[in-house]
Amino acid sequence: MFSRSSNKVASVVTIHSTFCATEASYAKDQEIYGQGERAELVYEVKRGAVRSYKVLSDGRRQISAFHLPHDIFGWEIGPTYRFTAEAVVDATVRVVRRQTLEYVATTDIGVTRNLLSIAMKELEHAENQMMLLGRKTSLERVAAFLLEMDERLPKSSVLALPMTRRDIADYLGVTVETVSRDLSQLRALGILRFAEDSQRRIVLDDRPKLQGLNVGPFA
Amino acid sequence: MFSRSSNKVASVVTIHSTFCATEASYAKDQEIYGQGERAELVYEVKRGAVRSYKVLSDGRRQISAFHLPHDIFGWEIGPTYRFTAEAVVDATVRVVRRQTLEYVATTDIGVTRNLLSIAMKELEHAENQMMLLGRKTSLERVAAFLLEMDERLPKSSVLALPMTRRDIADYLGVTVETVSRDLSQLRALGILRFAEDSQRRIVLDDRPKLQGLNVGPFA
DNA sequence: CGACTATTTGAGGCGTATCAAGAAGTGTGG
């Protein structure tokens, strides 16, 4: 079912030199936690990539975020996770018990403010995504996605996307075919090229033109 | 330009019996603050309704939320407002200086946790809206909207929507015509009726059937 | 009442989804 790496290879490390944390690894497509489960652990991506998503009863899926190294995910204020989280590729995470975090937060205002700051970052992202999902064309969505990944993934001559077209589609609220067609169109426009070996490795040849497709806020 | 009520009729009240607050009134369609302005004030709706939205350079608008009595809005962690806020109908709000709130928050952990709780509520709403905007049909969106308003507006035999079809459309990521057609369809299905006097007053005759159109999460 | 805005409804077009098939890429076992 799953490829190489093993699950939950434990060792002791620290997060922010404050919390005792365990390290765990997940194979590609392995679930880290499920929508509705009791939210007892908080995660930080160390290596790899993670997707958070919701699914409707008939299978329609909306990915709300991709979590990349240094991102924190799985922090909830309610009793359960609001999303399912899965490894996009083999991934290693740091894990800390939520209870520990909250215990510290009751006395340490700095920690509470950090949690607040995390929540506000997620909120801002979600708000931008609402604009994208509600009002942008598929080409604009794909352009925005590429620019987001270009900014968040390690700087390099090629953009090495860890996720499939299906993941991209479910993140952008379109179909796989539409993502594929839009990428082809961007290639035809001379804005990008695919690397020889893999279609997930993309060279952005014309970032200015790409940013031109990514409509911004008024004024 | 604007109708009846006057702007910023001040009087002194308290928010949560803790903060000294000013009261202000805004006429229908009057701007409370603009996207990009310095975020110096935090608001609580006392009466009426407020919309928060972003606009793209070419005029496309996405309303991220409607704020109803007791909702807090305009609280930012960055230096500026990320949205424009306008009165949907004549509205009265309580205003508190952000600086005051933040000063208290540095010492009072309860206040910080309240801010956190506000942010988490907004986040959860934004995440549900992402699912709606990315994956639901127009009829499902309208159904979800009616159920949301039915829950949030004062309980009554009629649902008295304060906003126009345009506002609803820009909240749901569709056009005015689509909202109108979907409402007509729901009427044809016997799920709702319009009140005699106004098309914004809706009687929900069959909430179970309406909820049936509002697809939920898997499992 | 008259002007204006909001809403509904119809006709037709467009953008994205769906369905289908082939190409490209990946992983497995011989």
Add this chain to the structure above:
DNA sequence: CCACACTTCTTGATACGCCTCAAATAGTCG
């Protein structure tokens, strides 16, 4: 290393849901 099965990705043809444009009706406000 190759052969095979499987998944991912691309591309084409067609369908359909929602948008656009247009006009009539309903509602609001001076």
